Amino acid sequence: MDLERALGLIAEVPDFPEPGVLFRDLSxxxxxxxxxxxxxxxxxxxVDPGTDVLAAVEARGFLLAAAVGYARAMGVVLVRKPGKLPSVAGRVDYALEYGTASLELPSGVVRPGQRAVVVDDVLATGGTVAAACELLEKAGATVTGVSVVMELAALDGRSALSGRKVSSLLVT
Incomplete structure (x- = not known):
């Protein structure tokens, strides 16, 4: 299947999770x-050559980064929601499109100097991905890019990413 047809499988769900929001369902x-x-x-x-590790944002980023990691023979670092890790290297609080949240990085999974690409499903306001980048950088990694399936251009998530390289398969 070609990429355009594949991306056409993404469903649009109006008024979810609240009135006025058009949710894109990748299921x-x-x-x-x-x-x-x-x-x-x-x-x-x-994913640029020379990338050492992928960083997967919970939850759909896990699915995507694991498959990309397998395809590229790369490891995957899991960026988690709070309360899921026995040992935490760092935590960042951030704003969502409709609320606030936090992300944590497990201890001992990022080595200083590693080059990382953050993988997620959707880039909306950029808060989640920016938080993941911040966690990785606090652990000593260099974030060399962000790869997402879909970018919601109207929410201007790129502006939260400080000029980072962003690769989006679909911009709506």
């Missing part, structure tokens, strides 16, 4: 083997 894309493969191949192509 139909993930459920389609050919569509999922096309997206993973395209995401893998966005």
């Amino acid at each position: 139909p894309l993930f459920a389609d083997a050919d569509g999922f493969a096309a997206v993973i191949d395209a995401l893998a192509a966005t």
Whole structure:
């Protein structure tokens, strides 16, 4: 399946999670083997040579980064929601499109000097991805890029990412 057709599998759900929000549901894309493969191949192509590790943002970023990591023979660092880790290297609080949240990085999984690419499903306001970048940098990594399936341009998430290289398969 070509990438355009695969991205066409993303469903639009109006008024979710609250009135006035148009939610993009990637579930139909993930459920389609050919569509999922096309997206993973395209995401893998966005990861620069020389990248040492992928950083996956909970939860859908886990799915994407694990598959890209397998395709590129790279390790994956899991950036978690609070309360999921026995040992925490760092924590960052950040603003969401409709609320606030926190992310944590497990101890001992990032080595100083590693080059990392953050992988997630959607770039909206940029708060989640910016928090992941901050966690990685506090642990000594250099974030060399951000790769997402979809970017919601109207929410201007790129502005929260301080001029970082952002690769989006679909910009809406």
